[in-house]
Amino acid sequence: MDMMPFGLKIAIINRAFHKKLDEKASAMGLTSVQLRVLGSVSRLEAAGQTEIHQNDLERIEHVTHPAMTKLLQRLESKGFIQCVSSEQDRRYKKVTCTERSRGIHQVILE
Numbered sequence: 001m002d003m004m005p006f007g008l009k010i011a012i013i014n015r016a017f018h019k020k021l022d023e024k025a026s027a028m029g030l031t032s033v034q035l036r037v038l039g040s041v042s043r044l045e046a047a048g049q050t051e052i053h054q055n056d057l058e059r060i061e062h063v064t065h066p067a068m069t070k071l072l073q074r075l076e077s078k079g080f081i082q083c084v085s086s087e088q089d090r091r092y093k094k095v096t097c098t099e100r101s102r103g104i105h106q107v108i109l110e
Contacts, residue, residue: 024108035108037061037071038080042097043105053092
């Protein structure tokens with residue numbers, strides 16, 4: 001009996017997952033990276049985190065500061081997030097979902 005190597009099974013599952021994520025993102029007018037970041041903001045808000053800052057997202061998504069800045073600007077211009085000054089520390093911007101994207105982390109999992 002010919003068994004498929006475990007690593008190959010994981011690679012097939014990973015490709016299928018990314019393909020599905022790309023399709024969902026495209027249907028919303030986003031890239032898969034934008035959808036992933038948006039999902040992170042949505043998930044953190046749903047978990048009760050009161051302030052989400054850019055550096056939190058950089059750490060979670062393993063993205064550089066300039067790349068995340070551009071990504072957040074694009075999401076804000078598309079109406080998916082809002083960036084406002086933090087109430088705890090004015091040096092930071094608080095990132096929040098808009099009504100359009102609130103709960104989007106659950107849509108990603110469907």
